[in-house]
Amino acid sequence: QLQLQESGPGLVKPSETLSLTCTVSGGSISSSSYYWGWIRQPPGKGLEWVGTIYYSGSTYYNPSLKSRVTISVDTSKNQFSLKLSSVTAADTAVYYCARSTVTTRYWYFDLWGRGTLVTVSS
C-alpha cells in the first residue's frame, strides 16, 4: 500500500534553510486523486499545517509561514519537498508529510509519514 517517508538533515543552523523530502512509494504522486502536504509539531506541542501541493505544482501555504516556505514536486522521482528559509529555534519540530484525498476544496490528512525531527541550533 502507499507509504510516505520523510528524509533530510536533522540539524539546521539558525538563519539557514531547512530542506526536507517526502518519498511516496506504492503509488503515484501524479494521481489526480490526491494532494500532498507538510504538517509540523514542535516538541510537546500541537500540530501546525505548513503547506500543500498538487502534482501539477499548485501550492498552498500557511499564511503565517508563507514568506519563508516553498513546496515543490518532482513527479519523476515520486517526491515532494519542503524548504523553510531563515529558520530559528521556533522552527524546531517533527515534520510530517501527509496525503489528502481530493474530496473538498480544502484538506484533511488520511495518510501520514512517520515524521522526522529537525532541530534548529548552532
Next chain:
Amino acid sequence: DIQMTQSPSTLSASVGDRVTITCRASQSISSWLAWYQQKPGKAPKLLIYKASSLESGVPSRFSGSGSGTEFTLTISSLQPDDFATYYCQQYNSYPEFGQGTKVEIK
C-alpha cells in the same frame, strides 16, 4: 483565521468508560471537521472526517457528531489502546488544528 478550541485539555478515564471530547470553531465550518488520534512518538492517525464519517479500519466505538461550530468525538467504551492524544482539525479553509486532548488512565 478560524480558531479551534478543544475541551478538556486532559481527561482521566477508566477502561470501559464512555468518553466525549468537544471541539469548538470560532466560526461556522459546516461539517468540514476531522479527528485524529496520536500516540507518543507516532504520527497522527485519521479517525473521523466530515464530522461523522468513520475512516476505514477505525473501530466503531469511535463516533463523531456536530455541525457549524460545535463538534464532539465520542469513544463508547474506552479500550487500553485508546489512551492517546486526540486532535480536531477544520478544513473549511486552510487547515487549523485544535490544541489536543490527552486521554489518560484514571
